[in-house]
Amino acid sequence: MKFDTLALHTGVEICPHTGASSVPIFQSSTFHWESLDDTPKFDYARSGNPTRAALEHAIAALEGARHGFAFSSGMAAITGVLLTLSAGSHIIACEDVYGGTFRALTKVFTRLGIETTFVDTTDLNQIEAAIRPQTRAIYLETPSNPNLRVTDLAGAVHIARDHGLLSIVDNTFMSPCLQNPHALGADVVVHSATKFLGGHSDVVAGVATCNDDDLAEEIYLIQNGCGGVLGPQDSWLLMRGIKTLPLRIRQSQATASQIAAYLSQHSKVHNVFYPGLPTHPGAEIHQRQAQGPGAVLSFDLGSSDAVRRFVEHLHVPIFAVSLGAVETILSYPARMSHAAMPEEQRRRLGITDGLLRLSVGLEDAEDLLEDLEHALRKI
Ligand SMILES: Cc1ncc(COP(=O)(O)O)c(C=O)c1O
Incomplete structure (x- = not known):
């Protein structure tokens, strides 16, 4: 089957x-x-x-x-x-x-x-x-x-x-x-x-x-x-x-791909990490061993100040720990998922104070893109 x-x-x-x-x-x-x-x-x-x-x-x-x-x-x-x-x-x-x-x-x-x-x-x-x-x-x-x-x-x-x-x-x-x-x-x-x-x-x-x-x-x-x-x-x-796992994954992944492409062109975004981007260092291996790039991406805004302003002006995603849900979830790894990791190791791994992780949900892609654009303008 x-x-x-x-x-x-x-x-x-x-x-x-x-x-x-x-x-x-x-x-x-x-x-x-x-x-x-x-x-x-x-x-x-x-x-x-x-x-x-x-x-x-x-x-x-x-x-x-x-x-x-x-x-x-x-x-x-x-x-x-x-x-x-x-x-x-x-x-x-x-x-x-x-x-x-x-x-x-x-x-x-x-x-x-x-x-x-x-x-x-x-x-x-x-x-x-x-x-x-x-x-x-x-x-x-x-x-x-x-x-x-x-x-x-x-x-x-x-x-x-x-x-x-x-x-x-x-x-x-x-x-x-x-x-x-x-x-x-x-x-x-x-x-x-x-x-x-x-x-x-x-x-x-x-x-x-x-x-x-x-x-x-x-x-x-x-x-x-x-x-x-x-x-x-x-x-x-x-x-x-x-x-509904396959349906959710397909929809979220399609929107995540759009968002990754959009963020990687944006002047306020320093770096985008998503295995679906051809520039991602592991893209080729990932493509070989998985059936798609998934619904999670991360991006670096350069500083915790930029993160603070961005988060304050974003309306659609929830700002929370976790991922993989019907609603889009924005997380701040340095303070959330990786808070238990010593600061020195975090920095070495590129888990910077400007890094945000986005788990894309099932909202309308245009709504998400507009919301991101609005918040990025405020940085
Ligand atoms: C990759 C990964 N593995 C394991 C866990 C731990 O799972 P749980 O929070 O359900 O205990 C998490 C939680 O965020 C995770 O992201």
Whole structure:
């Protein structure tokens, strides 16, 4: 099945008991045992809930994986996967990793004796050079947040395979609609499902997928053992969001492409980062490994003063943390997504005080362009 069809028909969309066209919200924490010897499929909702199971089946189907897991947030999914590593393990991660993941790796996992080396993964040699005898995993985001830097997924996975390392890809920015890391050989895919998968800024959730049965058992052990599971209401909301994922992505991406082209010609804009621009350093690799440039771009206005004036005069987007929603969201990475990153590292990565990230939603493109023009004139 093509992706648009799959987003609607993953095989779990009809209730087997009633024929209802929407998976019911099984608001139940516990399930009846018919007899002492008859362990039911679901017995306690941390271990499994039918609504969450339907979502887990759906996300596995969309990512082209055998196993799917739904967690209470993107961070719960990411840390859940990383907790499958043992004390003493070493991880190689992209240096511009999401700020929350950076915080977990540097402030939480270090307590467990799990160390991370952050490298520029757009240069595969840097990955190779960082490998130690204790290295167990390579953790990637592409395009990365917020400068949309592109890592060659097939190349990185190849290195991981050669050295027996787990490859983990945060696919939040692309969604399975545009990029399928498992098809390129990645072992684990994680998402902040709070973003494009949910799509409506109304649910915090995370998912992870994998193909290997033993690894799936390990992830399940952490999901059930540590308990950061997604509740049935949120599981249902996520399934509803997923139904329109391809349509939302296509529309938002078309407008984002227009906006990126417009901003890159504007005299008040110093730099635009968008993998759909032919001038983007990773454009060629991105085109090879993804089905489109996506709906997120960032641009630099040169200073925090310019940002302040711009934000004060912009009316249509909401100014907030997050991305991947029906409404356009403007974020200020230095103070929002990357506030947890030391200033010196932020500057080195180009996360300047003039940088803004725009996640384009479903508003009329002309309204957005007019609003941007109006605010840029005020700088
Ligand atoms: C790329 C990326 N990964 C992970 C996360 C964490 O997800 P959550 O906020 O759902 O815990 C975020 C959140 O912004 C993100 O942007």
